[in-house]
Amino acid sequence: MVTMTTEFEKLVYQRPVSLTDMPTHYCPGCTHGVAHRLIAEVIDEMGLRERTIGVASVGCSVFAYNYFDFDFVQAPHGRAPAMATGVKRSLPDRIVLTYQGDGDMASIGMGEVVHAAARGENITVFFINNANYGMTGGQMAPTTLPGQKTTTSPNGRDVELAGFPIRASEMIATLEGASFISRRSLHDPKNIRLAKKAIRLAFEAQVRGLGFSLVELLSICPTNWGMAPVESLKWLEERMLPYFPVGDYKVHPALAGLRI
Amino acid sequence: MTRELWKGNVAIAEAAIRAGLQAYFGYPITPQTELLEWLAGRLPELGRAFVQAESELGAINMVYGAACTGTRVMTSSSSPGVSLMMEGLSYIAGTEVPMVLVDMMRGGPGLGNIAPAQADYNQIVHGGGHGDYRAIVLAPASVQEAVDLTVLAFDLAERYRSITVVLADGSLGQMMEPAELPEMRPLPTTVPDWAVSGAVGRERRFLSSIYLNPPDEEAANLRILRRWQQVQASEVRYKEYFMEDARFAVVGFGSSGRVALSAVRAARAEGIPVGLIRPVTLNPFPVAVIEEAAKQVDAMLVVEMNAGQMLDDVLLASKARIPVEFYGRLGGVVPFPDEILDEIHWLSREKLSAEGHPRDRWLARMARMN
Amino acid sequence: MPVKGRVVVDDTYCKGCEVCVAACPQEVLALSETRLNSKGYHPAELIAAGCTGCGICAIVCPDVAITVYREVSKASPVSI
Numbered sequence: 001m002v003t004m005t006t007e008f009e010k011l012v013y014q015r016p017v018s019l020t021d022m023p024t025h026y027c028p029g030c031t032h033g034v035a036h037r038l039i040a041e042v043i044d045e046m047g048l049r050e051r052t053i054g055v056a057s058v059g060c061s062v063f064a065y066n067y068f069d070f071d072f073v074q075a076p077h078g079r080a081p082a083m084a085t086g087v088k089r090s091l092p093d094r095i096v097l098t099y100q101g102d103g104d105m106a107s108i109g110m111g112e113v114v115h116a117a118a119r120g121e122n123i124t125v126f127f128i129n130n131a132n133y134g135m136t137g138g139q140m141a142p143t144t145l146p147g148q149k150t151t152t153s154p155n156g157r158d159v160e161l162a163g164f165p166i167r168a169s170e171m172i173a174t175l176e177g178a179s180f181i182s183r184r185s186l187h188d189p190k191n192i193r194l195a196k197k198a199i200r201l202a203f204e205a206q207v208r209g210l211g212f213s214l215v216e217l218l219s220i221c222p223t224n225w226g227m228a229p230v231e232s233l234k235w236l237e238e239r240m241l242p243y244f245p246v247g248d249y250k251v252h253p254a255l256a257g258l259r260i
Numbered sequence: 261m262t263r264e265l266w267k268g269n270v271a272i273a274e275a276a277i278r279a280g281l282q283a284y285f286g287y288p289i290t291p292q293t294e295l296l297e298w299l300a301g302r303l304p305e306l307g308r309a310f311v312q313a314e315s316e317l318g319a320i321n322m323v324y325g326a327a328c329t330g331t332r333v334m335t336s337s338s339s340p341g342v343s344l345m346m347e348g349l350s351y352i353a354g355t356e357v358p359m360v361l362v363d364m365m366r367g368g369p370g371l372g373n374i375a376p377a378q379a380d381y382n383q384i385v386h387g388g389g390h391g392d393y394r395a396i397v398l399a400p401a402s403v404q405e406a407v408d409l410t411v412l413a414f415d416l417a418e419r420y421r422s423i424t425v426v427l428a429d430g431s432l433g434q435m436m437e438p439a440e441l442p443e444m445r446p447l448p449t450t451v452p453d454w455a456v457s458g459a460v461g462r463e464r465r466f467l468s469s470i471y472l473n474p475p476d477e478e479a480a481n482l483r484i485l486r487r488w489q490q491v492q493a494s495e496v497r498y499k500e501y502f503m504e505d506a507r508f509a510v511v512g513f514g515s516s517g518r519v520a521l522s523a524v525r526a527a528r529a530e531g532i533p534v535g536l537i538r539p540v541t542l543n544p545f546p547v548a549v550i551e552e553a554a555k556q557v558d559a560m561l562v563v564e565m566n567a568g569q570m571l572d573d574v575l576l577a578s579k580a581r582i583p584v585e586f587y588g589r590l591g592g593v594v595p596f597p598d599e600i601l602d603e604i605h606w607l608s609r610e611k612l613s614a615e616g617h618p619r620d621r622w623l624a625r626m627a628r629m630n
Numbered sequence: 631m632p633v634k635g636r637v638v639v640d641d642t643y644c645k646g647c648e649v650c651v652a653a654c655p656q657e658v659l660a661l662s663e664t665r666l667n668s669k670g671y672h673p674a675e676l677i678a679a680g681c682t683g684c685g686i687c688a689i690v691c692p693d694v695a696i697t698v699y700r701e702v703s704k705a706s707p708v709s710i
Binding site: 049050051052053055056062063065069070071072073074075076079082083084085086087088089090091094111112114115119 | 282283285309311313314315317318319321322323324325326327328329331333347348351355456457458459460461464465466467468469470
């Protein structure tokens with residue numbers, strides 16, 4: 001008897017089904033694309049695509065509905081968690097997610113997201129934090145760092161005039177209705193893997209009806225930061241991580257033992 | 261069903277339930293809070309959705325979400341809260357999904373007071389939210405009419421994929437009158453083919469008010485406008501009293517129309533040939549009715565609880581054939597029948613002028629009275 | 631012997647952001663110096679042998695432009 005070895009190619013990675021074929025309009029290097037991909041991968045892995053309804057917000061990701069291949073509605077600026085509440089209360093067995101940026105969720109929409117969390121709405125909010133308002137050309141956001149230059153803080157954010165950035169995940173995690181609140185980063189492969197785990201846990205929380213889940217994803221904005229993508233990833237790591245530490249800020253006990 | 265004593269707000273709420281309301285999202289504001297409170301008890305009892313939102317802003321967006329799923333949905337508020345909803349209403353109109361709004365108007369502008377007024381007419385009938393859109397607007401003058409129009413509101417909203425507003429004032433919300441509520445309607449079992457509900461076994465759908473390419477936006481606007489033409493052709497509603505041989509016509513809607521009716525009856529008892537036209541749909545406005553009346557009567561008197569908002573629509577419809585006068589009370593003051601009777605006396609005896617604007621002449625009369 | 635792998639970068643999606651180039655542990659990716667895609671970007675491509683099919687480029691790619699293959703050796707008994 002002889003042993004033969006056969007070499008064949010295994011497909012290790014390809015485009016998720018829950019993404020459409022449309023190339024995105026995001027800037028080169030923008031980690032919106034990574035976030036979209038991870039969300040689509042998890043939805044594929046959990047078999048949720050046909051049950052999912054997305055709520056698009058206003059910002060660079062306003063056209064998110066062009067990139068995800070599941071049902072979508074479009075919310076006014078900041079109102080996505082309220083719209084998601086309307087959808088989820090009407091169709092409780094669907095998976096409802098919002099996808100929002102700094103201005104949408106943490107500025108104009110802060111009231112809506114806090115109350116959706118307080119009510120324990122069984123929705124999942126994705127918060128893309130890139131420390132500025134991208135779509136409108138790089139203005140200061142509630143997440144802009146002290147000293148950071150933006151078009152509306154041309155001399156750097158002055159905390160005397162503009163206050164300090166808001167740590168949304170920590171704040172929302174204090175609410176009883178929150179079941180899974182996590183901040184992750186998309187700046188390197190290890191953190192991207194952890195981000196995917198967090199996205200998975202967030203959807204698991206919704207599927208189990210445990211309450212409100214939110215995943216904050218630290219992201220880059222090369223165009224408005226005025227840096228190349230690779231440089232921007234470094235800036236995120238060096239400047240954003242210290243102010244916005246990654247971690248799970250609230251984990252419902254029913255999720256704690258989950259192996260994924 | 262039997263006639264029972266119902267408070268306006270509660271009757272409207274229960275009428276919505278009977279009409280198949282599946283979801284309600286609202287916020288407390290006087291003078292409509294009883295509507296929210298009634299539904300807070302009834303909807304969970306029936307296994308239907310209820311949320312007291314964080315604000316009217318939250319509420320209208322929750323309505324928007326639910327409406328996109330084809331759910332029969334309603335919200336209610338009063339003037340300042342309705343102002344907060346304007347953004348959401350524009351989005352809902354641009355996305356062409358149906359919903360019902362109940363606006364119990366109060367004194368304003370600003371925080372104003374909690375007394376009855378009709379000063380949201382322009383906001384509701386002529387837009388309010390940005391962009392070209394028109395809501396169907398129904399104006400009841402009694403608790404029974406409010407019940408009937410609330411049920412109708414859902415049907416019209418869904419038939420035309422439109423916003424339908426039940427426009428009333430604080431007095432109607434607070435008063436108690438005998439009314440008969442309809443039987444409970446069974447809930448729909450299917451969703452419209454445009455609804456977003458999870459892409460099971462079908463192409464995914466998305467609902468949005470975005471049309472980035474201007475010609476596409478124009479096409480959307482034209483589509484909405486053409487549907488509005490159908491509404492104008494088919495859905496005008498109004499009531500006429502004592503108009504057959506009238507030489508003068510009073511025009512009023514809602515509570516002011518109702519008070520005017522008392523004045524008209526009193527005037528008739530004195531032998532004055534006056535009638536009342538009470539629009540029930542403010543949008544589509546009964547233009548043809550006013551136009552025809554203007555060919556018949558010698559003068560019209562518009563009575564409103566505002567500074568003359570429907571007045572402009574009456575002026576437009578009457579095409580300057582006859583003098584149109586105005587009598588208004590502002591800020592939450594409700595006119596008494598004898599005030600309007602005095603105006604009818606004046607209208608029937610004065611040599612009327614078409615000089616200037618009726619609002620200025622009314623202000624001058626008010627100054628003389630005070 | 632190191633595992634052999636292969637990646638295919640889809641020109642339709644690649645925006646030449648170079649994140650994969652920086653992330654590749656084997657340093658076998660670079661932007662093409664000669665090709666341009668329809669949007670005017672230089673797409674990324676394999677420039678040397680040594681790809682292990684680890685998939686890190688696909689993990690960091692914001693445009694899901696990369697498909698990753700890995701060679702697998704499977705031993706099976708054969709009777710002669």
